[in-house]
Amino acid sequence: MSKSPASEITQTISIDQLVTGMYVKSFSDNSSLNIKSEGYISSDKSITQLRKANITQLVIIPAKQKQTVNVEKAIADIKTKKTSSMTKKTTETTGVSLDSEMKKASKLYKNAKSLQEKILEQIKSKKSINVSEAEETTNAMVDSIFRNQDALTCMSRFQTKDSYLIEHSLNVSILMSVFAKHLGFDKRLIQELALGAFLHDIGKILLPNDILNKLTPLNAKEENIIRSHVALGLKILEDSPSVSHMAMKMIREHHERVDGSGYPKKLKGDEISKYGRMIAIIDSYDAMTSDRAYKKSVPPIKAFKTLISSPECYDEELVENFIQCMGVYPVGTLVKLNSGKLGLISQLNKKKPLHPYVRVFYNARMNQSIPIQEINLSESKYKDQIDCCIRPEEFNLNLLGFFKTAFID
Secondary structure (H helix, E strand, O other): OOOOOHHHOOEEEEHHHOOOOOEEEEEOOOOOOOOOOOEEOOOHHHHHHHHHOOOOEEEEOHHHOOOHHHHHHHHHHHHOOOOOOOOOOOOOOOOOOHHHHHHHHHHHHHHHHHHHHHHHHHHHOOOOOOHHHHHHHHHHHHHHHHHHHHHHHHHOOOOOHHHHHHHHHHHHHHHHHHHHHHOOOOHHHHHHHHHHHHOOOHHHHHOOHHHHOOOOOOOHHHHHHHHOHHHHHHHHHOOOOOOOHHHHHHHHHOOOOOEOOOOOOOOEHHHOOHHHHHHHHHHHHHHHOOOEOOEOOOOHHHHHHHHHOOOOOOOHHHHHHHHHHHOOOOOOOEEEEOOOEEEEEEEOOOOOOOOOEEEEEEEOOOOEEEEEEEEEOOOOOOOOOEEEEOOHHHHOOOHHHHHHHHHHO
16 A cells, blocks of 8 residues: 655644644534635734634644744744843944945855865875965955945845855854844954854865765764864964954864763863854754755744754854844745745844745746845735745746846846
């Protein structure tokens, strides 16, 4: 007897287990509710209507559940906890528009990526590296972030799996700067953190490619080889006056975890510096949201959920602050609206995190491009809401082409 495909397997649940994003196949109860067809639960209002209709049991298709359930849970988790009072938050907005800063940010990102590639090649060839050149580049990135942080944040969302090592270090540097700015750090300190983050993984270039990009789980010996990249990176930088003691400490600690399960020193809690706890969050977040040779990326909200549900590994207060900093839907995230329109998150809405600004460019129902338009989802005249995060290949989209047209050209 053949098994049903996973996409068709059903499960009966109670109304109390129903959450937004689930796909309802049918109702187990007899009710007076007029249901035109099966479909997704798009809001809490829908669940309330079902309760009022005395629905107590439903048949769902688990494989079709959307990511929206995680959005609301992540928001709920954060709102139930107090925001940190130990930090002084800086102003997020500046007088420079996203469109104005984007051309500069695009050039900066391209140049920084080329420099990262050059540095890694020099290390691989056993040549000395010019850290001051990296410092000049990361200082320029910090300047851009202070003008309008959304520009480089948006650039960090466009990654290619074949350039992971190069882009990952660059993206961690950007996100570390944005996060430090959010926490109210002094600009000079942010520059030091940006440089350290830019160089935090350089030791990996000395590791065998067949282990770095292995498609199957690592054995104990291979795991130890991977872990050696921290010491290798520190060795390369130990005589560089441009990398501060604080930045070196952050590099040393970026794989430490608050429960002592990390490496290389198995430090616990406050034994790990605040900067080390910050980069651990960012390093993991960017790794989860990036395509790798051996795994596909996950949407930011799923990465946030993983961070929230791992208090044994990550500083809970800093995780909350990081999600508040990035927004539920970070700038540059590709989303589908319930109208079928596709677009990129172009601006956060701090007061209404689930209702950001979206720059739409494609209609999935009509399978065609539409005139580029920026929609503020918090305005009542727009009926659209975010349905889910999507991947460009789901709709065969040239996302980089759109991005260039909408933000740079």
